[in-house]
Each structure stands twice: as C-alpha cells, then as structure tokens.
Amino acid sequence: xxxxxRRSLGAVRRRWLVILVPLTFAASVLALGxxxxxxxxxxxxxxxxxxxxxxxAVSMPPILLPLRxxxxxxxxxxxxxxxxxxxAIARSIDLMMEWLGVRGNELNVExxxxxxxxxxxxxxxxxGEVCGQVLTRGYLVRxxxxxxxxxxxxxxxDGSAEWAGEVRVEGVVIAVxxxxxxxxxxxxxxxxxxxxxxxxxxxxxxxxxxxxxxxMFLGTSIExxxxxxxxxxxxxxxxxxTELP
Numbered sequence: 001x002x003x004x005x006r007r008s009l010g011a012v013r014r015r016w017l018v019i020l021v022p023l024t025f026a027a028s029v030l031a032l033g034x035x036x037x038x039x040x041x042x043x044x045x046x047x048x049x050x051x052x053x054x055x056x057a058v059s060m061p062p063i064l065l066p067l068r069x070x071x072x073x074x075x076x077x078x079x080x081x082x083x084x085x086x087x088a089i090a091r092s093i094d095l096m097m098e099w100l101g102v103r104g105n106e107l108n109v110e111x112x113x114x115x116x117x118x119x120x121x122x123x124x125x126x127x128g129e130v131c132g133q134v135l136t137r138g139y140l141v142r143x144x145x146x147x148x149x150x151x152x153x154x155x156x157x158d159g160s161a162e163w164a165g166e167v168r169v170e171g172v173v174i175a176v177x178x179x180x181x182x183x184x185x186x187x188x189x190x191x192x193x194x195x196x197x198x199x200x201x202x203x204x205x206x207x208x209x210x211x212x213x214x215x216m217f218l219g220t221s222i223e224x225x226x227x228x229x230x231x232x233x234x235x236x237x238x239x240x241x242t243e244l245p
Contacts, residue, residue: 081114084157085139088112092141092153095161099199100230100237102145110144115154122154124162126203126242127223149228163199165225165239173220182235185222193235194226203242221245 089112097104115138117123121131122138138156145151152164174191175184181196224241 085112085114088139088155088159089141091159092139092143092155092161095153095199096143096151096163099163099197100145100151101197102230106146106230107143107151109141110150111140111142113140114138115140117154122156122162124154124164124225124240126240127244128242129203145228145230147228147230147232149230149232151227151230163201163225163239166227167236168223168225170221170223170244173218173222176218183238183241185224194224194238195229195235197237200238201240203240 089109092112093104093107093109096102096107115123117136117138119125119131119133120136121129122136123140125131136156138154140152140154142150142152150166152166153161154164155161169185169187171185171187171192173183174186176182177184183194183196184191185194186192221244222241223244225239226236227239229235229237
C-alpha cells in the first residue's frame, strides 16, 4: 500500500515534537535551577576546609556535662550493688558540688567502683594520721569537671567521704592571703599558689573543715593534696593539708 508523502512527513514531524518538547522542558528546568543555585546559595564546604573552622572552635563555650553518669560507668558491678553504687555516685556529686562551689551539671563520672579499704583511712594515708587497721567497705568515685580536671572521693558505706586529691606535694608556706583564701607554698624552690575551698581539710589534732584559713605560721612545712581548679584556670584547689614535723 502506498502512503501519501504529505501524510508521512506529518507523522515524522509529530514524533520529533513528542521527543523534543520534554527534552527542552527538562533542559530549561536544569538551567533555571543552576541559575538559582549560583545566585542565592553559596557553595557548601566541609567544616574542616572552612577558613572560620578554627575560630569557631575556639569561641565555643564549655560544654556542661549531664548530672548523672552513663550506664557504662556501672558495667561490671554486681547487680546487688548497683543501687548502692548509684547512691554513692549521687552523694559524691552532691558533696563535690558543695566542696568546689560548682553546679551539678559541671561534673560527670569518670569512674566508680565498690572497694574494700585496708584501714579506716579508706586509702588516704596522711602524715601523722592514725588509721584503724580494719577492713572498711565502701566506694571509689572519680568525677571529672567540664575542663577535664579529676576529683576523687573515697567513701565508706555509711556515706562519709574523704577527698583524696589527685597530686600530693611537700613544701613550705611563704605567704597567706586570707582575703583570697590562698596559700603560697614553695614547692621544689618554686612559689606555687593553692586555693582553699569549703571542702579543704586541715589535719591538726583531728580533721577540721577549712571554711576559713586556720592560723598558720610562715615557714611551716606542710604536705598537701590538690586538684586542678574546676574553673579551668587559677590556683589549684586543696583537698587536704597537714603540717609536717
């Protein structure tokens, strides 16, 4: 059968229109989208490649940590002791909040475990202190502040606790600033400031709180234990101190 030429050309023209119209529309949409992207949205780069990445990291405020510890802190603790350890952790946070003068959300738990101390001094053997030689069950709780400073408590089962101090040094008192509650101690020939806080303990004839600086003569030889300042700067804070003979 013969198809008229005019009819054949018309069919071909319609086929090309069916193909070209969608392609033309799609190209227009892509061009429009590309134009909008170029005009209104900057090219996104990973933070690591940004020129402002360093300054942004420096200007960020310190992160306040959650009050209660993650479940992983309690891993390996017998189920029967978990509740007791959780109570010890909560009490440790409350005590250290008071002793350091910080908020609870500035402290987190770095480590916690139940302990059996070899004496009534719960593992903190200060010079001149008499310790009852009796096994004492309790807990060790190590807290961490928002600047990474550690603060360790040795606790008894009755809830009483001793602030251990992360570092122990010996030195000679060379200045006392009552207004700032700061002692300047010469440690290995280097004058070093230490701040007394409400939880600091001075060992004399017996433990006594150092809410204010107790009378102390210049030239007194002492041993003290201290933690990093929870403010991230300034003098280290005294956990305890005792006079040496």
